[in-house]
Structures are given as structure tokens and as C-alpha cells.
Amino acid sequence: MFVDTVIEDKSLHKPAFLLGLSITVLAFFFAFNFTNTIFGEFLSPVIGNPQESGFFGRLVVSFVLSIIFVLNLLLISFARLKIQIFIVWIELFFLFLAFAYSFDLELAYIFIGEPSKIWLMISKGLFTTIYISAVSIAIATAIAIVGAIAKLSNNGFAYAIASFYTSLFRGLPLLLQIYLIYMGLPQLGFMIDAIPSGIAALSLCYGAYMTEIFRAGIQSIPKGQWEASRALGFKFGLILRKIILPQSIPIIVPPTGNQFIAMLKDSSLVSVLGIWELMFMAKKIGSKDFNNLEMLLTAAMIYWALTIILEMIQARIERKYQQKA
Amino acid sequence: MNTKAKNENPVISLDGVSKWYGDFQALKDINLEINLKEKIVICGPSGSGKSTLIRCLNRLEAHQEGKIHVSGVELHETMKDVDIVRRDIGMVFQNFNLFPHLTVLENCMAGPNWVRGIDKKEAEKRAVAMLEQVKIPEQADKYPDQLSGGQQQRVAIARSLCMEPKVMLFDEPTSALDPEMVSEVLDTMVELANSGMTMICVTHEMGFARQVADRIIFMADGEIVEQNTPDEFFNNPKSDRTKTFLDQILI
Ligand SMILES: Nc1ncnc2c1ncn2[C@@H]1O[C@H](COP(=O)(O)OP(=O)(O)OP(=O)(O)O)[C@@H](O)[C@H]1O
Ligand SMILES: [Mg+2]
Numbered sequence: 001m002f003v004d005t006v007i008e009d010k011s012l013h014k015p016a017f018l019l020g021l022s023i024t025v026l027a028f029f030f031a032f033n034f035t036n037t038i039f040g041e042f043l044s045p046v047i048g049n050p051q052e053s054g055f056f057g058r059l060v061v062s063f064v065l066s067i068i069f070v071l072n073l074l075l076i077s078f079a080r081l082k083i084q085i086f087i088v089w090i091e092l093f094f095l096f097l098a099f100a101y102s103f104d105l106e107l108a109y110i111f112i113g114e115p116s117k118i119w120l121m122i123s124k125g126l127f128t129t130i131y132i133s134a135v136s137i138a139i140a141t142a143i144a145i146v147g148a149i150a151k152l153s154n155n156g157f158a159y160a161i162a163s164f165y166t167s168l169f170r171g172l173p174l175l176l177q178i179y180l181i182y183m184g185l186p187q188l189g190f191m192i193d194a195i196p197s198g199i200a201a202l203s204l205c206y207g208a209y210m211t212e213i214f215r216a217g218i219q220s221i222p223k224g225q226w227e228a229s230r231a232l233g234f235k236f237g238l239i240l241r242k243i244i245l246p247q248s249i250p251i252i253v254p255p256t257g258n259q260f261i262a263m264l265k266d267s268s269l270v271s272v273l274g275i276w277e278l279m280f281m282a283k284k285i286g287s288k289d290f291n292n293l294e295m296l297l298t299a300a301m302i303y304w305a306l307t308i309i310l311e312m313i314q315a316r317i318e319r320k321y322q323q324k325a
Numbered sequence: 326m327n328t329k330a331k332n333e334n335p336v337i338s339l340d341g342v343s344k345w346y347g348d349f350q351a352l353k354d355i356n357l358e359i360n361l362k363e364k365i366v367i368c369g370p371s372g373s374g375k376s377t378l379i380r381c382l383n384r385l386e387a388h389q390e391g392k393i394h395v396s397g398v399e400l401h402e403t404m405k406d407v408d409i410v411r412r413d414i415g416m417v418f419q420n421f422n423l424f425p426h427l428t429v430l431e432n433c434m435a436g437p438n439w440v441r442g443i444d445k446k447e448a449e450k451r452a453v454a455m456l457e458q459v460k461i462p463e464q465a466d467k468y469p470d471q472l473s474g475g476q477q478q479r480v481a482i483a484r485s486l487c488m489e490p491k492v493m494l495f496d497e498p499t500s501a502l503d504p505e506m507v508s509e510v511l512d513t514m515v516e517l518a519n520s521g522m523t524m525i526c527v528t529h530e531m532g533f534a535r536q537v538a539d540r541i542i543f544m545a546d547g548e549i550v551e552q553n554t555p556d557e558f559f560n561n562p563k564s565d566r567t568k569t570f571l572d573q574i575l576i
Binding site: 222224225227228230231232233234235238242243246247 | 383385408409411412414415416418420422423424425426435436439440481484485488
């Protein structure tokens, strides 16, 4: 993207905008009434008992909140871009924590027990999740390459099979595919375990999406590259391997990274087959002791951490290919 | 006697070739023989079928009627070894079509190494020699987009030459170039012509045609309207269409 070299005035530094923003924010805080939250308690020296503070308390709380909010924005606006991004991230993260804290959780719960619950989640649940996702990603990538070639070929069978496949597996909800594979295949006489069914469903579903990504990536390479290769006497496989795919990788990587991330989280759906992955364990352990939210939140944090790692890897690969281009 | 023997064995021959794009007939009953070491220039108005004609010669396009022979091998749709014929015919495109993810040297080594099975060392030696021939050995380790258009086109010529082709096809090799770069590419082509290469060039560079062509072919509406030696072609054009075309192009 091109960033213009002409710097515009920050709208935050225009008095009219600032005033309008403050009023809007004040109205927001007032409308949603934060008097009965931690903020009201915090301001009890001024407004007395929050429950009985009435209109006055509500006004004071929303006023203080909006001042904090607007001042915060204003201060951040003076920082450099990197610092701005960093501060906003931290603040949003703390807001998220505050949100979780408001559930009144018993956080110690996840650390007790022998072995501790969090360790169980990581050693067994996380391991299974990663195992299932990694295998599915590898298979889906292989399917995608074959599917893309089939869709681009002028072989009627190949095209028909590939387009039927992508249509079907993009058209059914993943959860339904998981059930169909797990319960349908045994009807045909194939006994299939839970984990292989889960992997099959994830691979087939994401293979279908990735087929389209790979097809678009291959098609985006100019026709002249094929012609020059053909004119040199290269055969189809060689052209694809050495000329076309290397050039489509920078185009394929970003959407494929998104698919990997989506698949990692969708692997939670295989919990319906009783596979001991993160989601299943979170529900199982939590419901036993009526600490559902603690365990779900733990699982949420683990998923999030995993996707952050994947995003970092994706950014790294993208940067590598950008430099070369 | 010598010429007669050659004529019996043209390196490329077209016999009543016609081609359609859907309902549109792009080539109409083309008859043509090209001998080893001959230099042919093809010209004609836009849409007259010049590109279509030379793209049929290495079967980047398929013809529907008539016969095309290259080195005695007939090109047809069920032919399995079209790749083997293509190795003997180099082609240079208007838009260069270099492989952008490979260095200049790798572009030149790809053909010999991947399809002729020549080992890397030997392929590199050959690539360096060809880059010297087109006078850009110092650019060997750059990527195509780091070069000027004229340099890229010379790399494209070197890439084709590395396959040691019998025939070179050029489809408007200088049309995409800035004016000041046209001559460096034409010089390279003149040198190639002087070295005895068989060349078929679609071009509107009439200076080049005068200098190297043995025969100039004028096409219009998918037909060969006129073919002659440069002298006759420029000084004594026979058909009215040729005259009009020359008037337009030689202002
Ligand atoms: N792939 C195609 N599909 C349909 N029609 C085509 C196709 N390629 C070329 N044509 C048509 O065939 C005719 C001949 O095209 P061709 O490219 O051979 O002309 P040309 O003489 O090379 O013209 P130019 O000087 O513009 O390159 C044109 O009328 C063109 O519109
Ligand atoms: Mg053309």
C-alpha cells in the first residue's frame, strides 16, 4: 500500500471533533450505566453508595469515565506509531481481562489438582489439537494442489470430480461433515476411529477451500510464463513445479495462512466425536466441578496464543517473499 | 544444384495451412517454405495473423487444416513429442516473458539443465557464453526486473540460444521497448543473422528488414499477400495493399 507523504491534521487535535467525541462518549457511558460496576465502587467516596446514588452517581461515573477515555486517546495520539500500537494492544488486553474478571472466576481452580488442570490441557489437549491440525493441514495442502490442477485441466473427469468435490465440501457445514464421515463410513463397511474421521473431515473441508486459493494463485500468473516455458520445451509438471508455483507462492501464502488459523480453531469441532483435544477437555474437566468458564477461558487463551504464533510465522514468510519480489 | 537440394529439404514448410478462432479465420491457406539459414521478415497490419502464423510454427497455437513440417516432423494434435520439436525452435516474445523468480543466469540455464539434461556446470558455461554474445555478461546475477527492457529482451534471446535452436522465431521483439533501446536489440539480432541462424521475425523495423532479410512476407487478413526480396519489396511492391502499408510505415 502507498502511504501518502502529505500528513493530514489529526482529527483528534481539532477542537470541534474532540468536543463531539467527548459528548458521544459521555452519552454512551451514561446510557449503559456503569454505576453498579467496579467503577462505581471506585468512585464511592464521591457518590456514596453506588446503588443509591441515582442520577447524580450515574452522571459522575459516566463523566469520569469519558474524561479518562478521551484523555487516554489524546495522550496516545502524541506517541509514535509503534508505541501507539503497543499501548492500544495492552489496553485492549487489560479490558479483555477485566471482562473475564467480571465473571467472578475462581482462577486458582485451573492450577490445582495433581496433575494440575492447566497441565492436563496443555500436555494432552493442546498436543492432540496440534497433532490433528498439523496432519489435516498437510493433507489439505496436498489435496489443494491436486484439486487446483484438476480444476485447471481440460480433462473432463478431473474437472468434474474436482468441482463436485469443492462444491460439496464448501457447501456443507463442517460439523455436519464430521458427523457424516464418522457415522456414514461405517455404514459402507469402513470402520473408522474418531481421530481419523476428524482429520478426514478437516482435511477434506479445508482442502476444498484451499483448492480455490491455489487455483486462483496459479491462474494469476501471466499466460506468457506458460508460453515461454512451452516454447523452451518444458513439460506440464516441470512448468508447474519450477515456474508457476514458485511465482504463485507469494499470492497463495496470505490466504492459506488464514485457512491454517481457521482450521486450528475449527479443530475444536471434532470434540463432538469425543476426541481429547482442547475443547473437549475444557468442557469435560470444567463441567465435572461446575467450573465451566474457567476451563473454557483457559482453552480460549491457548487457542489465541496458538493463532498468534501462526500469524507471526505467516508474517515472516510473507516478508521473505516480499523481499525477493 | 545446391539451392535445389535445399529447397527439397526446407527446415519449415507449410502446406495449405488454415486456422480459425471460433468462427473467425485467422490464417487462410498459407503455403510457405523456409530453408536453413534463411532470414524471413513478416510484416503487415495489426490483426493480419502474423503472430498466429509464427505461433503455429512451434505449436503454441494449433492449426486446423493443412500441414506444417518442422525438420521433417509433422506438427499435429496427437503428437506426443511436440516438446522435442520445440527445443529446436527458439522463440522471443514481445513482452520478453523472462522468469521473474530466477536470476538472468538461471533463466538461461533452465532449458539446457531441465530439459536437455545438461549438467549444471556445462549449462552455466553455455549461459555465460550466450550472455557474452548478447553483451550483458555482467548482469548474470541480477533478477529480470532489475534490468532495462532492452537488456531483458537480450536475456530472452540468450535464453533461447542456450537451447542451441535450429530456428529462431521473433514476435515483434522491439515493440514493447523505449525507442532508445530498440537498436541494442536489433544489433543483437543482426549479429545473430550474420552468424547464420535461421530466423523468422515479425517486425515493423524496416531498416532491419532491408539489412538482413532474404525474403519479406507481407500479410493481410490472414493471407500472404506478397513475398519478395527486400529490394523488390520496397522499390517495386506489386499489390495495392502493400503499397498502402509501405506508405503508412515509411513516412
Ligand atoms: N486467442 C484468440 N482468440 C480469438 N481471436 C484471436 C485470438 N488471437 C488472435 N485472434 C484474432 O486473430 C487475428 C490475428 O491475430 P494476430 O495476433 O495473429 O495478429 P497480428 O498480425 O499479430 O497483429 P498485431 O500486429 O496486432 O500483433 C486478429 O483478428 C485477432 O483478433
Ligand atoms: Mg502480433
